[in-house]
Amino acid sequence: MLGRLNHVAIAVKDAEKAAKIYGAAFGADISSPVALPEHGVITVFVTLPNTKIEFIQPLGDASPIAKFLERNADGGIHHVCYEVPDIIASRDTLIKEGARVLGDGQPKIGAHGKPVLFLHPKDFSGALVEIEQA
Numbered sequence: 001m002l003g004r005l006n007h008v009a010i011a012v013k014d015a016e017k018a019a020k021i022y023g024a025a026f027g028a029d030i031s032s033p034v035a036l037p038e039h040g041v042i043t044v045f046v047t048l049p050n051t052k053i054e055f056i057q058p059l060g061d062a063s064p065i066a067k068f069l070e071r072n073a074d075g076g077i078h079h080v081c082y083e084v085p086d087i088i089a090s091r092d093t094l095i096k097e098g099a100r101v102l103g104d105g106q107p108k109i110g111a112h113g114k115p116v117l118f119l120h121p122k123d124f125s126g127a128l129v130e131i132e133q134a
Contacts, residue, residue: 003083007052011078015044015055079128087133
């Protein structure tokens with residue numbers, strides 16, 4: 001059921017600025033910033049040979065990232081994202097095993113244009129987990 005690591009997300013105050021160091025220091029490919037209003041974030045992706053790093057910044061004061069940055073002023077790892085072959089089947093299995101899906105339990109379209117769900121960090125050793133349809 002669990003596929004490859006798609007990305008590690010780091011919450012920051014300025015996603016574009018944070019990603020630039022990866023381009024300058026490591027020659028990594030950096031995406032343009034993309035606003036995702038339904039998730040309340042602006043994203044910038046750094047593409048690595050085996051995965052991606054997603055820098056996320058708040059899109060407005062109501063963003064869940066704004067609250068995260070209030071508690072973690074310097075930013076920090078926000079979540080990890082894994083690919084799954086069937087997001088609905090994965091959701092149903094996870095719920096059956098006791099995991100809690102955040103929000104209304106229905107997938108939303110994420111930064112890659114694919115359905116995503118977030119899983120409660122208390123069910124995954126303190127890590128917020130995102131699953132994305134492969």
